[in-house]
Amino acid sequence: MFILVNLKAYPCDPVEVASAARDVAEDSGVRIAVAPQAAHLSRVAETDVETWAQHVSPVEYGSHTGSTLAEAAAEAGATGTLLNHSENRLKLADIDGSMQAAERADLETIVCANNPEQSGAVAALGPDAVAVEPPELIGGDVSVSSADPDIVRDAVDAVTAVDDSVDLFCGAGVSTGDDVTAAADLGAKGILLASGVAKADDPRAALEDLVSNL
Ligand SMILES: O=C[C@H](O)COP(=O)(O)O
Numbered sequence: 001m002f003i004l005v006n007l008k009a010y011p012c013d014p015v016e017v018a019s020a021a022r023d024v025a026e027d028s029g030v031r032i033a034v035a036p037q038a039a040h041l042s043r044v045a046e047t048d049v050e051t052w053a054q055h056v057s058p059v060e061y062g063s064h065t066g067s068t069l070a071e072a073a074a075e076a077g078a079t080g081t082l083l084n085h086s087e088n089r090l091k092l093a094d095i096d097g098s099m100q101a102a103e104r105a106d107l108e109t110i111v112c113a114n115n116p117e118q119s120g121a122v123a124a125l126g127p128d129a130v131a132v133e134p135p136e137l138i139g140g141d142v143s144v145s146s147a148d149p150d151i152v153r154d155a156v157d158a159v160t161a162v163d164d165s166v167d168l169f170c171g172a173g174v175s176t177g178d179d180v181t182a183a184a185d186l187g188a189k190g191i192l193l194a195s196g197v198a199k200a201d202d203p204r205a206a207l208e209d210l211v212s213n214l
Pocket residue numbers: 006085133137138139140171172173174192193194195196
Protein backbone atom coordinates (compact mmCIF):
# COMPACT_ATOMS: atom_id res chain seq x y z
CA MET A 1 0.00 0.00 0.00
CA PHE A 2 0.97 3.59 -0.65
CA ILE A 3 -0.22 6.09 1.95
CA LEU A 4 -0.32 9.72 0.81
CA VAL A 5 -0.87 12.22 3.61
CA ASN A 6 -2.40 15.45 2.28
CA LEU A 7 -1.84 18.30 4.73
CA LYS A 8 -4.38 20.51 2.86
CA ALA A 9 -4.29 23.91 4.58
CA TYR A 10 -4.44 22.50 8.10
CA PRO A 11 -2.50 24.38 10.78
CA CYS A 12 -0.14 21.50 11.54
CA ASP A 13 3.66 21.64 11.57
CA PRO A 14 4.55 20.22 8.11
CA VAL A 15 8.11 19.36 9.12
CA GLU A 16 6.95 17.51 12.25
CA VAL A 17 4.49 15.43 10.21
CA ALA A 18 7.03 14.88 7.43
CA SER A 19 9.71 13.71 9.88
CA ALA A 20 7.28 11.30 11.51
CA ALA A 21 6.17 10.00 8.11
CA ARG A 22 9.79 9.47 7.04
CA ASP A 23 10.54 7.51 10.23
CA VAL A 24 7.39 5.38 10.06
CA ALA A 25 8.04 4.63 6.38
CA GLU A 26 11.61 3.57 7.16
CA ASP A 27 10.61 1.44 10.15
CA SER A 28 7.63 -0.25 8.48
CA GLY A 29 8.79 -0.46 4.88
CA VAL A 30 5.46 1.04 3.80
CA ARG A 31 5.58 3.75 1.13
CA ILE A 32 4.38 6.98 2.77
CA ALA A 33 4.42 10.44 1.16
CA VAL A 34 3.40 13.88 2.39
CA ALA A 35 1.69 16.60 0.31
CA PRO A 36 2.13 19.98 2.02
CA GLN A 37 1.20 23.48 0.95
CA ALA A 38 3.26 24.53 -2.09
CA ALA A 39 5.13 27.07 0.03
CA HIS A 40 6.26 24.24 2.34
CA LEU A 41 7.49 21.79 -0.33
CA SER A 42 11.19 22.53 0.15
CA ARG A 43 11.09 22.28 3.93
CA VAL A 44 9.21 18.99 3.75
CA ALA A 45 11.50 17.56 1.06
CA GLU A 46 14.54 18.42 3.20
CA THR A 47 13.33 15.84 5.76
CA ASP A 48 13.85 13.18 3.06
CA VAL A 49 10.23 12.07 3.20
CA GLU A 50 8.69 11.37 -0.21
CA THR A 51 7.14 14.72 -1.10
CA TRP A 52 4.13 15.45 -3.31
CA ALA A 53 2.47 18.62 -4.50
CA GLN A 54 -1.25 19.10 -3.79
CA HIS A 55 -1.77 20.47 -7.30
CA VAL A 56 0.10 21.75 -10.35
CA SER A 57 -1.41 24.16 -12.85
CA PRO A 58 -1.98 23.35 -16.54
CA VAL A 59 0.67 25.85 -17.63
CA GLU A 60 4.22 26.06 -18.96
CA TYR A 61 6.85 28.67 -18.09
CA GLY A 62 5.39 32.08 -18.91
CA SER A 63 2.91 34.73 -17.85
CA HIS A 64 0.80 32.75 -15.38
CA THR A 65 0.58 34.75 -12.15
CA GLY A 66 -0.67 32.75 -9.19
CA SER A 67 -0.08 29.39 -10.84
CA THR A 68 1.75 26.41 -9.39
CA LEU A 69 4.33 25.55 -12.05
CA ALA A 70 5.08 21.81 -12.18
CA GLU A 71 8.78 22.46 -12.81
CA ALA A 72 8.94 24.70 -9.71
CA ALA A 73 7.26 22.02 -7.59
CA ALA A 74 9.80 19.48 -8.84
CA GLU A 75 12.72 21.83 -8.16
CA ALA A 76 11.37 22.26 -4.62
CA GLY A 77 11.58 18.51 -4.12
CA ALA A 78 8.21 17.13 -5.20
CA THR A 79 8.24 13.80 -7.00
CA GLY A 80 4.50 13.57 -7.58
CA THR A 81 1.32 15.59 -7.56
CA LEU A 82 -2.34 15.24 -6.74
CA LEU A 83 -4.72 16.62 -9.34
CA ASN A 84 -8.44 17.39 -9.34
CA HIS A 85 -8.88 17.03 -5.58
CA SER A 86 -12.49 17.39 -4.50
CA GLU A 87 -11.52 20.71 -2.90
CA ASN A 88 -9.78 21.93 -6.09
CA ARG A 89 -11.84 20.63 -8.98
CA LEU A 90 -10.58 21.05 -12.54
CA LYS A 91 -12.21 20.97 -15.96
CA LEU A 92 -11.35 17.85 -17.96
CA ALA A 93 -9.12 19.88 -20.30
CA ASP A 94 -7.26 21.30 -17.30
CA ILE A 95 -6.73 17.84 -15.75
CA ASP A 96 -5.19 16.84 -19.07
CA GLY A 97 -3.08 20.02 -19.18
CA SER A 98 -1.89 19.53 -15.60
CA MET A 99 -1.00 15.92 -16.38
CA GLN A 100 1.08 17.07 -19.32
CA ALA A 101 2.77 19.62 -17.06
CA ALA A 102 3.47 16.89 -14.49
CA GLU A 103 4.90 14.64 -17.19
CA ARG A 104 7.23 17.42 -18.38
CA ALA A 105 8.47 17.84 -14.81
CA ASP A 106 8.75 14.08 -14.25
CA LEU A 107 6.11 14.04 -11.48
CA GLU A 108 3.95 11.01 -10.70
CA THR A 109 0.23 11.72 -10.81
CA ILE A 110 -2.80 10.75 -8.76
CA VAL A 111 -6.05 12.13 -10.14
CA CYS A 112 -8.98 12.33 -7.73
CA ALA A 113 -12.57 11.43 -8.59
CA ASN A 114 -15.89 11.58 -6.75
CA ASN A 115 -17.31 8.25 -7.87
CA PRO A 116 -16.65 5.16 -10.01
CA GLU A 117 -17.87 6.83 -13.22
CA GLN A 118 -15.45 9.73 -12.86
CA SER A 119 -12.73 7.26 -11.85
CA GLY A 120 -13.05 5.45 -15.16
CA ALA A 121 -13.15 8.71 -17.09
CA VAL A 122 -9.95 10.12 -15.60
CA ALA A 123 -8.20 6.74 -15.88
CA ALA A 124 -8.42 7.27 -19.64
CA LEU A 125 -5.96 10.17 -19.27
CA GLY A 126 -3.29 7.74 -18.05
CA PRO A 127 -2.37 8.86 -14.53
CA ASP A 128 -0.31 6.61 -12.27
CA ALA A 129 -3.34 6.24 -10.00
CA VAL A 130 -6.91 7.41 -9.49
CA ALA A 131 -8.13 8.20 -5.95
CA VAL A 132 -11.87 7.83 -5.42
CA GLU A 133 -13.27 9.95 -2.60
CA PRO A 134 -16.97 10.48 -1.84
CA PRO A 135 -17.04 14.21 -1.00
CA GLU A 136 -19.59 13.76 1.78
CA LEU A 137 -17.19 11.48 3.71
CA ILE A 138 -14.10 13.71 3.43
CA GLY A 139 -12.99 15.01 6.80
CA GLY A 140 -15.43 12.76 8.64
CA ASP A 141 -15.00 10.01 11.22
CA VAL A 142 -16.22 7.09 9.09
CA SER A 143 -13.91 5.51 6.54
CA VAL A 144 -15.00 5.15 2.93
CA SER A 145 -13.99 1.48 3.21
CA SER A 146 -16.72 0.82 5.78
CA ALA A 147 -19.30 3.51 4.90
CA ASP A 148 -19.37 2.81 1.16
CA PRO A 149 -17.35 -0.28 0.22
CA ASP A 150 -19.15 -0.63 -3.11
CA ILE A 151 -17.78 2.69 -4.32
CA VAL A 152 -14.25 1.33 -3.89
CA ARG A 153 -15.02 -2.01 -5.55
CA ASP A 154 -16.86 -0.31 -8.42
CA ALA A 155 -14.06 2.24 -8.90
CA VAL A 156 -11.47 -0.57 -9.07
CA ASP A 157 -13.58 -2.23 -11.77
CA ALA A 158 -14.13 1.03 -13.66
CA VAL A 159 -10.44 1.93 -13.69
CA THR A 160 -9.29 -1.59 -14.54
CA ALA A 161 -11.74 -1.75 -17.45
CA VAL A 162 -10.16 1.37 -18.94
CA ASP A 163 -6.48 0.76 -18.14
CA ASP A 164 -5.31 -2.03 -15.86
CA SER A 165 -1.94 -0.34 -15.35
CA VAL A 166 -3.64 2.48 -13.40
CA ASP A 167 -3.92 1.85 -9.64
CA LEU A 168 -7.04 2.72 -7.66
CA PHE A 169 -6.60 4.50 -4.36
CA CYS A 170 -9.39 5.51 -2.00
CA GLY A 171 -9.79 8.18 0.61
CA ALA A 172 -12.17 9.98 2.98
CA GLY A 173 -12.40 9.31 6.68
CA VAL A 174 -9.49 6.83 6.77
CA SER A 175 -7.73 7.03 10.13
CA THR A 176 -6.83 3.56 11.44
CA GLY A 177 -4.90 0.49 10.45
CA ASP A 178 -8.17 -1.43 10.22
CA ASP A 179 -9.50 1.17 7.74
CA VAL A 180 -6.38 0.67 5.62
CA THR A 181 -6.71 -3.12 5.69
CA ALA A 182 -10.39 -2.89 4.73
CA ALA A 183 -9.49 -0.68 1.76
CA ALA A 184 -6.80 -3.12 0.66
CA ASP A 185 -9.29 -5.99 0.89
CA LEU A 186 -11.58 -4.06 -1.48
CA GLY A 187 -8.78 -3.79 -4.04
CA ALA A 188 -7.32 -0.36 -3.27
CA LYS A 189 -3.58 -0.07 -3.84
CA GLY A 190 -3.23 3.12 -1.86
CA ILE A 191 -4.84 5.52 0.59
CA LEU A 192 -5.28 9.27 0.37
CA LEU A 193 -5.87 10.78 3.78
CA ALA A 194 -5.58 14.06 5.61
CA SER A 195 -7.36 14.80 8.88
CA GLY A 196 -6.51 11.46 10.52
CA VAL A 197 -2.87 12.57 10.60
CA ALA A 198 -2.84 16.35 10.07
CA LYS A 199 -5.37 16.96 12.85
CA ALA A 200 -4.13 14.22 15.19
CA ASP A 201 -2.74 15.20 18.60
CA ASP A 202 0.12 12.79 17.89
CA PRO A 203 0.70 12.45 14.11
CA ARG A 204 3.48 9.90 14.61
CA ALA A 205 1.19 7.58 16.60
CA ALA A 206 -1.54 8.04 13.99
CA LEU A 207 0.88 7.03 11.23
CA GLU A 208 2.11 4.02 13.23
CA ASP A 209 -1.48 2.85 13.63
CA LEU A 210 -2.16 3.28 9.90
CA VAL A 211 0.65 0.87 8.96
CA SER A 212 0.18 -1.50 11.91
CA ASN A 213 -1.52 -4.27 9.89
CA LEU A 214 0.65 -4.02 6.78
O1 LIG B 1 -6.86 14.41 0.50
C1 LIG B 1 -7.39 13.77 1.41
C2 LIG B 1 -8.78 13.44 1.38
O2 LIG B 1 -9.61 14.49 0.98
C3 LIG B 1 -9.30 12.75 2.61
O3 LIG B 1 -9.39 13.65 3.69
P1 LIG B 1 -9.73 13.05 5.13
O4 LIG B 1 -8.71 11.98 5.41
O5 LIG B 1 -9.60 14.22 6.06
O6 LIG B 1 -11.12 12.52 5.07
